Amino acid sequence: MRYLVTGATGYIGGRLAPRLLGRGPEPDLVPDPDGGPVEVRCLVRNPDKLRDVPWAADAEIVQGDLLDPDSVRAACADVDVVYFLVHSLSEAGFAATDRRAALIMAEAAREAGVKRIIYLGGLHPDDDPADLSAHLASRAEVGETLLRSGVPTAVLQAAVILGSGSASFEMLRHLTERLPVMVTPRWVHNKIQPIAVRDVLRYLIRAAELPPEVNRTFDIGGPEVLTYLEMMQRYAAVAGLKRRRVLPVPVLSPSLSAHWINVVTPVPGSIATPLIESLVHEVVCTEDDIKTYVPDPPGGLIGYDHAVELALARVTEGAVETRWSGADVEDVPSDPLPSDPEWAGGSVxxxxxxxxxxxxxxxxxxxxxxxxxxxxxxxxxxxxxxxxxxxxxxxxxxxxxxxxxxxxxxxxxxxxxxxxxxxxxxxxxxxxxxxxxxxxxxxxxxxxxxxxxxxxxxxxxxxxxxxxxxxxxxxxxxxxxxxxxxxxxxxxxxxxxxxxxxxxxxxxxxxxxxxxxxxxxxxx
CATH class of the missing domain: 3.30.530 (Alpha-D-Glucose-1,6-Bisphosphate; Chain A, domain 4)
Structure with a gap:
């Protein structure tokens, strides 16, 4: 089985690649229906970003750009499954950039005879795309583009992903830790169905086993539906902080909220702004058809409190050296990785x-x-x-x-x-x-x-x-x-x-x- 992982220097890709190589805590999770060796190819713009990553020596690292058709075609050659895990959220005009990258990948995968494309998109309400935030509308557009590629595609749609390094989780973490008293806009009362990064990775890996006739989107979420405010309060409880005091404000636009988050947290404004704009929508799974193909693990999906505990586990357990020395933490996807941005992993x-x-x-x-x-x-x-x-x-x-x-x-x-x-x-x-x-x-x-x-x-x-x-x-x-x-x-x-x-x-x-x-x- 040959996999192509795009976005291997990103949050999800950097955790998925070692698991496909059997370097995770569940090596048997990786599908290999042909009984042959598993090979992982990573298409990256800058291979130096993977220089200190422990699993990189076991993968094929190829330099290229998703906006360059030639390098994408070369990367797709002899590949069975493509993971499309890129999103140009921090770049100006990210929607146009992602649209072009998806079109190039769709054509290259079809020409190369790829058996499946797997894309991690954003959970969103079934509204008119014109009513969605720019971030969610772009995610939906990329998913539709890949579904029309002629290659069987699975689009997994997730809301807030819980794990150290996830931009949404880092924003939640820093807001809760740094603000014992908060002025909150109306969107903090919107419902969200967060999911632990471990469960996201499990769905991504198992999606490679889907029957060839499956070409559709799947909503994926954790076992609980919470408001953003409830997520902050429960984070505080797990982290041992006092209950946060909230002062509701009837009018506080997403743009003003994003400016405030840019001041209070280390999450860059270019990332915080589209994420905040997306929080005006309630993002809850409307179906759970994925369970037909990927049943829940024996212990069930990871709940919110436990997911937060896992994200904080390295500090809680006193094993802080793996957090600030860049050690090999590939077995713990909730932890930061050396390839994560500097603002990931909490304040150290x-x-x-x-x-x-x-x-x-x-x-x-x-x-x-x-x-x-x-x-x-x-x-x-x-x-x-x-x-x-x-x-x-x-x-x-x-x-x-x-x-x-x-x-x-x-x-x-x-x-x-x-x-x-x-x-x-x-x-x-x-x-x-x-x-x-x-x-x-x-x-x-x-x-x-x-x-x-x-x-x-x-x-x-x-x-x-x-x-x-x-x-x-x-x-x-x-x-x-x-x-x-x-x-x-x-x-x-x-x-x-x-x-x-x-x-x-x-x-x-x-x-x-x-x-x-x-x-x-x-x-x-």
Whole structure:
């Protein structure tokens, strides 16, 4: 079975491609009626966007443009199923662009003898197309164009897709997290039938098994119908936020709403505007014929609350490293992927610094591993003390716990107001690379980590430091921006003084007559 995935650098395509390759949690889900190998070809304009994606080495990545008939014809050659998963939402004149791309694909697929086209469109009411928003009207037009291609086509129509990276979900996430009090227009009371991204992917994969005579649209949605307001309130409940207060306004146009969302959220206005304009429609499934061909999984479709939990799971479970290090999260479609836009995945604030050090890695690691307690934090001691006192005043642990051992650390150890979440001792096998990750246990409106890494570089080493903060509600955002001006002093001082201490103790820097730790504390 040969698949062509267009839009592999996008939200859905980037999650579908690895599953077609059997890289997902349900490898048996991929249809292979001929019993032969599964091959996946991805047509992309910029292959560099897939450079760091773990599954790309298993796929055939071809460069081309959906507006170029020659490259589309070449991509469709010897293909059984085409997934058309593109939408030029952020571009001016997106309707004309998508119309032309659909016409080119329809002709190329027909000429190549493609057995099926599968398109993910937008759920919309059965109104006159002239009454639909530009976004939904364009989605409907593309679907009709592909249905008339002469190639059996399945158009799956979905409303809000729930998962980190989905533009609609990110807009909902940021509005709810950042606005404890909201002025809302009338459209927040319109009904929506959202669907979890896992269920969308399941429908897309199984649609390749549809009988050849099936050429039609299918409505797909989750098990619940909610208003946008209910979706925000239930998101807040799942995320552990206080119930949002809503001030209804009788007149607030979609364009004004989009401008406000562009200010409050990181979702670009070019994307937010057409999405908001589409929310004036109620988008609820009018049929569930897809279940005739694709029955629900044994546990049923994923409900709204659980879908939100899945989108937040990496933070909730404490496995935040897979969120902000670009690790392989292909088995969890609700998570962000490296190919997702920068505004996907919720707010994660970073302070990242590194410094070359003339000391060998093993000597730098000794300093890193000995941080905290009586050795201190190598920068601005007064600031650390004041923050510790403030934490104690509000019931936190402050700096009173110190450390169990002045020189040794283990996973789970308390370290002042931190907890050792991960410690990788450097070994000769990994080239003397070490990693220490601390999770904050101070009172703070969010979750915080401090990571310190050591690796060889030339005759010395490289020290890498990263502070990570995931805000919780509006207080979390305010907290980060309140302390951000001090990061240069605190975190910058740590980098300089940790490396200087290692150099002095290793004898690779001029001696001041003091020990490395004494000199670093004096410098701080």
């Amino acid at each position: 604030y970073l302070d990242e610094r590194e410094q070359a050090c003339t000391a060998p890695p093993e000597d730098l690691w000794v300093v890193v591993k000995g941080i905290g307690g009586e050795h201190g934090w190598y920068s601005f001691p007064l600031a650390w003390s004041v923050r510790g006192w403030m934490d104690r005043l509000v019931g936190g642990v402050g700096l009173s716990r110190g450390r169990r051992d002045p020189d040794d650390l283990h996973t789970g150890d308390a370290l002042d107001w931190w907890r050792v979440e991960r410690i990788d001792e450097p070994t000769a096998a990994d080239g003397e690379t070490g990693l220490l990750r601390l999770r904050a246990e101070m009172k703070v409106p969010g979750r915080a980590w401090l990571e310190m890494g050591v690796r060889p570089e030339g005759t010395g080493s490289l020290y890498h430091q990263r502070a990570v903060f995931i805000p919780h509600g509006l207080p979390g955002y305010l907290y980060w921006w309140a302390v951000a001006p001090f990061h240069g002093i605190v975190f910058g001082g740590m980098v300089r003084n940790i490396t200087r201490t290692a150099e002095r103790e290793a004898g690779t820097a001029p001696s001041s007559g003091k020990t490395g730790r004494q000199a670093a504390r004096d410098a701080a």
